[in-house]
Amino acid sequence: GIIISFPLLLWFLLQFILPGLKVTEKKVLFPAIGVGFGLFLTGVLFAYFIVSPGTIYFFYQCNIDLNGGEEPTGPLLMSIVAYVKFITQFVLIFGACFETPVLVMALVKLDILSYKVMKTTRTYAIVAIVIIAAVVTPTQDALTLGLLAVPMYVLYEICIWLAWWMEKKDRAANPEYYKGLDEDEKAMEAPAED
Numbered sequence: 001g002i003i004i005s006f007p008l009l010l011w012f013l014l015q016f017i018l019p020g021l022k023v024t025e026k027k028v029l030f031p032a033i034g035v036g037f038g039l040f041l042t043g044v045l046f047a048y049f050i051v052s053p054g055t056i057y058f059f060y061q062c063n064i065d066l067n068g069g070e071e072p073t074g075p076l077l078m079s080i081v082a083y084v085k086f087i088t089q090f091v092l093i094f095g096a097c098f099e100t101p102v103l104v105m106a107l108v109k110l111d112i113l114s115y116k117v118m119k120t121t122r123t124y125a126i127v128a129i130v131i132i133a134a135v136v137t138p139t140q141d142a143l144t145l146g147l148l149a150v151p152m153y154v155l156y157e158i159c160i161w162l163a164w165w166m167e168k169k170d171r172a173a174n175p176e177y178y179k180g181l182d183e184d185e186k187a188m189e190a191p192a193e194d
Helices: 002-020 023-066 080-097 100-109 115-120 122-136 142-173 175-189
Strands: none
Touching (some): 100 142, 115 122, 115 142
């Protein structure tokens, strides 16, 4: 229900936000919504068809081991309510985490982040991605953490290349603006004279 009603919920939210936005912010917002919805659906489908079956099977095998090699029954068997809750959590978390490129690219488009910053802080991004994946996954196993962290890192790398492409395109369109930025950057890197 959340996935199907998401565009309608977004439309109601936009009716509240749009009057306060500038024209440039509106130009960033609409493509971000389309791409964001596609990424959300990709995360949901990835979680439901690829990650969830392996995770459920992993827990099933753990229950067999806990039950002395026999099929789990009673309290060891996952109830329908627990299963639906687990899958819903899983799917929504993966969908939300696949939204990070939209946030990153919006920050790049608004000149808050840049290609150079993203490239030089890659190691910090890896640590942040692993920590976020460890916190938001509903299970504590390393497999699930890796299945969330690796796609998030791949999406971050794609964002770095998209930021490079956007900056290259902007440099061609506004060479005088970037010339001033480059001069300021060189002046900051030069050793200060006493």
